[in-house]
Amino acid sequence: MTLTTDRKNKKMPKEELINLDIDGKQVTAPKGVTVHRAAEINGIDIPTLCSHKDLTPYGGCRLCIVEIEGLRGYPLSCNTTATEGMKVTTENEAIRDIRRDVLQLILSEHPSTCMVCQEKVECEHVLGGTVRKSGVTTGCRWCPNETDCELKKLVELMEIEELDYPTLYRGFEKEREDPFYDRDYNLCILCGRCVRMCQEVRGTAILEFNYRGPHATIGPAFGRSHLEAGCEFCGACVAVCPTGTLYEKASKWDGTPDFQVVSTCPYCAIGCQLDLRIKDGRFSSAVASHDEVVNDAQACLKGSFCLGEVSHHFTRARKPMAKEGNYWREKTWDEAFDIAVEKLKDLVPGDFAMLVSPDMTNEGLYASQKFTRMVMGTNAIDSTARRSLSGRLGLWADLFSRPISIRGIGNASRILVIGLDTRFNFSIIGVEIRKAMQKGGKLVAIDPRENNLARYSDLWIQPNPGYEGNLLKALAGTGADLESGASEAGIDPELLKEAKEIIESGDDLTVILGPGVFHYSSVNKLIEGITAFASKDNTTILPLYTGTNARGAMEMGTFPELLPGAVSRDHSETIEIFEKKWGGKLASDRGITVDQITSGAKKPKVLYLAGAVPFFEKPDCDFLIVQDIYEPDFECDLYLPASSFLESAGTLTNLEGRVQEVVRVEELRDSVRYGRARPDWWIFSQLAKKLGADGFDYEYVTEIQREIADVVPGFPEPDKIDREARVTETPGTVSIPEAVGNPGKAGDGKFILVLHPEGYTHRGISITSRVEGLQILNPENGFYISQADADSLGVEEGDILLVKADTAVGKAKARIEKVLPEGVIYLFVPDSLGGVGGRKDLDNLYRLERNPVRVEVTKSVL
C-alpha cells in the first residue's frame, strides 16, 4: 500500500505580484489584495479598527481612508483592491482631519474618558493603571483592556485630547452568564470583527448584528446566551476584539502581559501553536498564534481557555508524598527516591509494570521506556495511547506511514468526513473544511448524530451507528457494494450513490475519520475501507485520535511490542542497534499491557503509573507509584509530582508527525508554596541513576532530545526543530492483523449504545474536573438521548437513566438532544479516569467489549 499523492508536491498556482506606489515607496503585493493589506505587507501602517487579514473587507470604521490618484474623494483602503500602478497617499493633513473627526464620532458612543483624561499619563505611568475616578458613563471603569486597546492606541496616534461631541452611554447590562468570557457591549464600537470571524472563519454564526442604526447590537438570536445558541467558545471573537468588549474572565484583571512566547497546546493531537502570555512570571492567558503551519490564529476552547486552570488549580500536588503506616507524608526527592529504590531493586520481569500517558512529552515517554527496558529489564511498559489508537497499532503504524496534512484540507476539492463533530474537539479541522468549502469544495458528512459540519455539508448521511466503516468500504467499491453497504447501514442506496458521485467529481479527495469510528467493533470494515481509499490516486486519509502525543508514544516505543522508532520488538537488527547504543541487553519478555492490568489478567507487584490513570479504584498491587500533576482519586504508596506543560520543556508529535516544542514559561521554584514538581524525564533518569543504571546522565532536556534524534529516524536534533511533517517509515513494524478485536456479545434490548471517546482528559485527570467553565458546558457527561425516546420513557433532562447491557449496568444523567436518531444513546468514554469520580457508576459500560451494543434503558427511580 503506497500513497501516490503528496499534497506538498502538488503544483500550486504561482502567486502573481503587482507593483504600486504607496507614499512614494515602490512596493509589490500579491494580486487581488486590498490596498490596506498591500500596505500592511510592506510595513506601512494605515489606521483601522475593523479590517483584519483573515476577514472579508467591511468598511465599517472609515478610519482607513486614503487618497488614490484617479479616484474621486477618499476611498477606503480596506475595501479597495490594489491594482497595478496605483498611486496611494496614506496620510496628509486633509486625511488626518477626517480621521480625527471619524474617530471622535466613534468615541461619542464609547466610554472615553480614559483616553482623553488630563491625568492619563500620570495615571498610567505612576500608578500602573487607571485610577478609575471617572464615572461609568464617561470612563472605562469596567474595561480591563487598558493597554491592549486598539481604540486607545489610535486616540494617541491621532493626538485627540478632547471630544467635540456629546457622549452617549447605551446602558447595556454586562453579560457575564456564559463561561470563559465576559461581554460589555457598552464598549462595543460595532466594528463587526467578531461577527465576521464567527461567520466566515469559524462557520458557526453565533454572533450577528441585531437591529440597525442607533439600535444595532451584537449577539445571538432572541437574546439567548452563547451557551444556548451553541457557541464553540473557541475565543476567536475575543482575540480580534479591538476594545475591551469581549474579555476572558480568567485573565481579565491581570494587566498587560510582560511578554509572550509561542508554545504547543498540550490538549490534542492537532498541536496548535499558542501565544502564552506571561505576567509576573506566571501564565496569564493564551491566544491562538498566527501560525502558518498548523492552526493559523485559530484554536478551540481547550487551547484558548483551559490551560491556566489545569496547571494552577489549587488541588495541584507539587510535592513528593509517601505513605508511612497510616500517614500520608511529605518527602524530599531524595527520600522519595530511596523509598522507590527499596521497592524496585530486586524485581524480576512480571513483577513490575509501567503505564504512561500519551499526553506526556516525547522526552518523558522516551525516558519511561528506556527506564523500564534497561533498568527494570522488562518490556512491561504500556501506554493508555493503546486506547486512543484503537483498532490495533498496526493500523496506526500504517496510517502514520502516509503523509497527513491539516492545512491541506483547506485546499481540498472533495471532503468526506466520518463521525466527526468539531464543535469542541478538533475545531481546527472544522475551520479548514470551511475554508475548502469557501473555495468551492464539496463536503459529504457521515454521522448518525447531527454534528456541526452536517449543517453546511452538501450531503449528510445518517447511518445506523457502527456502520460508518461499512459505508466507507462501500463508497470505495462499485454499484453492488453500494447496494449492500447501504442496506447494512439502513440508508437509501440512492443517497450513497449521490455521495459517491460527489466525492468522485473532484480532482482530489480528503477522507477525515473522527476518533469514534476506530472504537467500533466493526473496525475491520473500516480498515478495508481505508485500504481501498488509500490505494486510490489523489486521496489523502486524515485519521483523528484522542491523546495528545499518541503518535509520539508510538515513535518513542512505549508499548511492549514496539521499540523507539515504532520498530517491532522482534526485529533482530534493530535490537542489536539498541543494545549497542544503550549498552546492555534488551529484555525479551512479552510485557504487560494496560488491558491485562485493568481486566486483572496480570497482577504486577509494583505498578508505576506515569500520568496514566485507567482505574477508578486502587488496582490490586503491593506497591503503587503515581507520577502525575495531580494526586489520583485513590490511595497510592508513593506520589511523585511531575511538572505541567507550563513548567517543563519538551516536544510533542502532532498527528501530521510534526515535532513541536512545548516551552517552559514558569520557573520551577522550590518552595513551600510552589512545591518541587519536576519534569517526567528528570524523575525517570534520577531514579535510574539511584538504581545504579548507566546511560541516564541527562541534565538538560536537549541531551535526551539528542539521544532520541540518534535512535529515532527523522526526529530532529534539539537545535533544529523545524516542525516539518514526517511519515513514520520503519522496518518490521507490527503488521495489520487479519481479524481485529473481540466483537463481544451483541446484547439485546431496544436501544443501541454508542461508546465514543471524549477528548477532555489530560494526563491522569479530566480537564473538566479542574476548569470551571468546562463544568458549565460539561459536554462529555451523561447519556445523550433523543427527544422522542425521552418522551416515550418519560424522562426529562437531568433524570437518571439506567442502562443495562447483559450484566453490565451503568447509571448517569440523561441529556436530551433533539437531533439524535431514535433508539440510539451516546456515552462518552474518557481516556483517563482521574477526577471523574462521579462517573464510577459507568465503569462497567466503559469496559464493554462490543461497541455499539444493544442495551435496555430505563428511568431510574431513586
Place this chain on the structure above:
Amino acid sequence: MTGTAVTLDLDGFTGIRSDLIPILQHAQDSLGYITEEAVRQISQKIRITENEIYGVATFYAQFRFEPPGEHHIQVCMGTACHVKGGQQLSVSLEYQLDAKMGETTLDGKYDLEQVACLGCCALAPVVKIDETIHSQLTVLKLRKVFDEDEES
C-alpha cells in the same frame, strides 16, 4: 415571546440562501409574526443559523417578533411630526401603555409602531390608531383619546 408549535409550510421554497427574505415574509403572513419555532424551521430548511436569520429579520422594520395587538398604533416620526413633538407622543404612549415601540401590550390590546411619514404633514403631529388619524395632538389630547376609548 414563546414560539407556538405551528408548523410552517415551506414546501414552495427550494432551500437556497437567497430565499431567506421571501420565507420570512411568508412566515409573517401565515403566523402574524416571526416565532422562535418559525426561525428554527427556516434554519433547518435553508441551513443558515438561527442567529443569522434573526439578524437579518431584525434589520428590516417589516418583521415583527411579537403577536400583533387588537389595535394597531402608528406614531408618525416624519420631519413635520418630529418638529411638532412626535417623540414626546411616542414616549408618553410607551409610558401610558407600558410597552416599548415595536411591542404589544401585555393584554394584547395594542401594538406600537413608529413610522416615517403618514403623508398628512399639515396635521402634524399625528398618531394613527387602526384606520383613524388623530391630528394635531398633544400629550394631553392623546391621553384623552385613550381615556375615551377605555370608557366606550
